[in-house]
Amino acid sequence: MKLFKRNIFIKSLLLVLVVAFLGSCKKDDGGTGDIANASGKFSVKGTEYSGPCQAIPxxxxxxxxxxxxxxxxxxxxxxxxxxxxxxxxxxxxxxxDSDVPFSSQLYAICTVNSGTIYSSTGGTVTKTGSNSYKFSVNMVDLTTNETVTVTGSGKY
Known part of the structure; x- marks a missing residue:
């Protein structure tokens, strides 16, 4: 489980770094803004987080x-x-589970801080447009087995 948690954390950290890089890019529209008006929000245990939302292949x-x-x-x-x-x-x-991060199935990971990593156990993601979605995902803390539901939306 420790190796699995580390692999999930590394994969999510790499994606965060890609987003940080993409967020620093500018649109080629005369320099009027960021790469997109992309943003999202999610709520965990009553605390709402928001920030840029990006998508990559x-x-x-x-x-x-x-x-x-x-x-x-x-x-x-x-x-x-x-x-x-x-x-x-x-x-x-x-x-x-140990096979999902390398499959075609839809799954989710949520990090609140370096010690709290939630992984999906079920739920849904609904596309609300070609570049937007909303979600309600049941998750479990990989360390404490605490269960939470994470809800939110994003536009990339």
Whole structure:
């Protein structure tokens, strides 16, 4: 379990670094703004986090799907892997086990701080447009087995 937790943390950290890089880019529109008006928010145990939302081609799973991250300035992040690219529809989130991070299934990871990492156990992600989604994901703390429901939305 310790190795699995470390691998999940490393994968989510890499995606956060990619988002930080993308967030520092400027649109080629005469220099009027960031790469997009992309933002998101998520709530964990009554605390709401918000920040930029970015999507990149899926790092594992189905070619054409996306990995999307909402990264708060506090260091908290919510990542959904393998979001379909359509403009509507609801997808079920699966429970993470040792095989899921390398599959085409839709799953999520939430980090609140370096000691608290939640992994998905179920829930849904609903596309609300070609570049937007909302979610309600049941999650479990990988260290304490505490269960929470994380809700929110993002536009990338």
């Amino acid at each position: 899926a790092t594992s799973g189905v070619s054409g799907n996306l990995d999307a991250i909402i990264a708060s300035s506090t260091g908290a992040s919510f990542i959904v892997y393998n979001i379909p690219t359509g403009s509507s529809g609801t997808s079920n989130v699966v429970e993470i």
